[in-house]
Amino acid sequence: MIRCLIVDDEPLALDILVDYIDKVPALHLVKATTSAFEALSIVQTEQIDLIFLDVQMPELTGIQFLKVLNGKCRVILTTAYSQYALDGYELDISDYLLKPIAFDRFYKAVSKVQNQYQPNVQQVAAEKPQSLSPDFIFVKTEHRIQKIFIDDVLYIEGLKDYISIFTPTERVITLQNMKKMEEALPAGRFARVHKSYIVAIDKIESIERSRIQISDKIIPIGDTYRENFYKQIEDKNI
Structure with missing residues (x-):
C-alpha cells in the first residue's frame, strides 16, 4: 500500500486527486491539504510514501517544498x-502531471512510482482500478471552473485563442488548446478528426x-487525421 499526501491550494484540484x-x-x-506548511508537518510525523504536489502555492512553492x-x-x-518541469526533474521528482x-x-x-519501490510491494498494475476513465473533467471558463461530464460531450471545436465544448444542452468556452484537451479526454472514446475538431465516437450519427x-x-475529416480516425472506427465495427 502506497501512503499518499495531496498538497494543492485549489480545492477543486484536491477533489479530483x-x-x-x-x-x-x-x-x-493519508491527507489532502491546501497548506504546504501543514503538509511538511505531516511528512515529519506520518509515514508518507508519495506526495502529489502543486507548484504554485502562496505559502511555499512546490519547488521550495521539494x-x-x-x-x-x-x-x-x-x-x-x-515550464516548471525542468526544475522538478533536477530535484528528482518521479513524474510531472499537467492540469x-x-x-x-x-x-x-x-x-511508475510503484515500480521505483522495492519488489515486495504489490504491483499497482496488477490491481484493477474501479475505472480507467474519468467521469468528468474541469475546465476554466471566463468566470469560473466548470465541471463537464464526459458522457455529455458531443464534439469540441478549436478556434484561434480558445476552444468550445458542445453538449446537448450548452456550449462551454474555455481558454485551452486542442492538444491539452485531447490528452485530458479518455483514450478510445474520442477522436481528433481535424486540426479544429475532436469528436465523441459514440455520438457520431453518420460518416459520408x-x-x-x-x-x-x-x-x-482532415487529411492528416483521416487514416487514424478510420482505423478507430474500424476497430469498433461489428
Whole structure:
C-alpha cells in the first residue's frame, strides 16, 4: 500500500486527486491539504510514501517544498504550467502531471512510482482500478471552473485563442488548446478528426464523403487525421 499526501491550494484540484486515489486500491490517502506548511508537518510525523504536489502555492512553492523535503519521499508535481518541469526533474521528482489531469495519465504516473519501490510491494498494475476513465473533467471558463461530464460531450471545436465544448444542452468556452484537451479526454472514446475538431465516437450519427454528422452539425475529416480516425472506427465495427 502506497501512503499518499495531496498538497494543492485549489480545492477543486484536491477533489479530483482524492477521487483518482480512491479508484486505485494500491493507494491510501493519508491527507489532502491546501497548506504546504501543514503538509511538511505531516511528512515529519506520518509515514508518507508519495506526495502529489502543486507548484504554485502562496505559502511555499512546490519547488521550495521539494528542497525542504530533501528526498524524504516520492513526489509527483501537478500544475498547469509546463515550464516548471525542468526544475522538478533536477530535484528528482518521479513524474510531472499537467492540469487538467486525465485519469489514465494519473494511473501511468502512479505505476511508475510503484515500480521505483522495492519488489515486495504489490504491483499497482496488477490491481484493477474501479475505472480507467474519468467521469468528468474541469475546465476554466471566463468566470469560473466548470465541471463537464464526459458522457455529455458531443464534439469540441478549436478556434484561434480558445476552444468550445458542445453538449446537448450548452456550449462551454474555455481558454485551452486542442492538444491539452485531447490528452485530458479518455483514450478510445474520442477522436481528433481535424486540426479544429475532436469528436465523441459514440455520438457520431453518420460518416459520408469525409464528413461526420453529430446532431445537426457537419464536421469535416482532415487529411492528416483521416487514416487514424478510420482505423478507430474500424476497430469498433461489428
